[in-house]
Amino acid sequence: xxxxxxxxxxxxxxxxxxxxxxxxxxxxxxxxxxxxxxxxxxxxxxxxxxxxxxxxxxxxxxxxxxxxxxxxxxxxxxxxxxxxxxxxxxxxxxxxxxxxxxxxxxxxxxxxxxxxxxxxxxxxxxxxxxxxxxxxxxxxxxxxxxxxxxxxxxxxxxxxxxxxxxxxxxxxxxxxxxxxxxxxxxxxxxxxxxxxxxxxxxxxxxxxxxxxxxxxxxxxxxx
Numbered sequence: 001x002x003x004x005x006x007x008x009x010x011x012x013x014x015x016x017x018x019x020x021x022x023x024x025x026x027x028x029x030x031x032x033x034x035x036x037x038x039x040x041x042x043x044x045x046x047x048x049x050x051x052x053x054x055x056x057x058x059x060x061x062x063x064x065x066x067x068x069x070x071x072x073x074x075x076x077x078x079x080x081x082x083x084x085x086x087x088x089x090x091x092x093x094x095x096x097x098x099x100x101x102x103x104x105x106x107x108x109x110x111x112x113x114x115x116x117x118x119x120x121x122x123x124x125x126x127x128x129x130x131x132x133x134x135x136x137x138x139x140x141x142x143x144x145x146x147x148x149x150x151x152x153x154x155x156x157x158x159x160x161x162x163x164x165x166x167x168x169x170x171x172x173x174x175x176x177x178x179x180x181x182x183x184x185x186x187x188x189x190x191x192x193x194x195x196x197x198x199x200x201x202x203x204x205x206x207x208x209x210x211x212x213x214x215x216x217x218x219x220x221x222x223x
Contacts, residue, residue, distance in 0.1 A: 008204060008205055008207075009056070009060065009064070009205065012052055012055070012056055012068075012201070012205065013068060013071060015048065015052060016048070016049060016052040016053070016056075016068055016071070016072065017071065017072065017075050019045045019046065019048035019049050019052070020046075020049050020072050020075060020076065020120075021075065021079060022042070022045040023042035023045045023046040023049065024042075024076065024079070024116055025106075026041055026042060026045070027040045027041060027042030027045075027046075028040075028105065029041045033186075037182050039186055040183075043186050043187060043190050044190070046187060046190075047151075047187060047190045047191040047194050048194065048197075049072070049124070050124070050127055050147075050150075050151045050154060050155065050191060051147065051151075051191060051194055051195075051197065051198050051201070052068065052201070053065045053068050053069060053124065053127060053128060053131075054127070054131050054143075054146075054147040054150065054151070054198060055198050055201040055202050055205065056068055056205070057128060057131055057132065058135075058140075058143060058202055059202060059205040059206050060205070062128060062132050065128045065131075066125070066128055069121070069124040069125055069128060072120065072124060073117065073120065073121050073124075076116060076117050076120055077117055080113040080116070080117065083106055083113075084113070086106065087102075087103060087106060087107055111165065111166060112166045114165060115161070115162045115164075115165035115166040116162065118161060118165060119157070119158045119159075119161035119162035119165065120158065122157060122158075122161055123154045123155070123157040123158035123161065124154065124158075126153065126154050126157055127150050127151065127153075127154030130149070130150035130153050130154060131146055131147065131150040134146040134149055134150060143198065143199070143202065144195050144198070144199075147191075147195065147198055148188075148191065148192055148195065151188060151191045152188055155184055155187045155188050155191065156184050158187075159180050159183055159184040159187065160180055160184075163176055163179055163180050163183075164176070167179075
């Protein structure tokens, strides 16, 4: 048997992992926002992580969405380990000019690395679970509502877990709450703004899914 590879699902996975890595590496930069708050630039990338799992789950089902989450966890863990390895390796004289900026940019503490992995794993699996729970309630209608409601919950989990693991004992509880609430609301708002991209993704993947199934049925037996 020869199964036709669905190229669009591979592209979706590439976008998913790219958005995840961009959020975890570029997010160190913050920009001024409303009422004296600061907003990480990862706000532009991270919502795609949850949107893509919702879109993939809508078209291919829960097992495929969970496979994306697993790929994200493996990617995050490996990137963290390789990041640490790169930092502890000795420097040659030719590259010492980048020593301080490199270590500052990529010198993520082990505690923050653990926070990222735990928060992502728990929140993403919960997002998939919540999305399919809502799908059982609403059926295949109102994707925008199911996606945003599941993201509302999962983004809260992600934010609370990351902040708690990374900063409990560093900041007091009041300060943590004041950090959690705006950051969570920013992510939810950006996810809602990106909803039209979800419908575009569903349309593209549904066409690819139908085509790949047809190809498999016609060419599935290799002579």
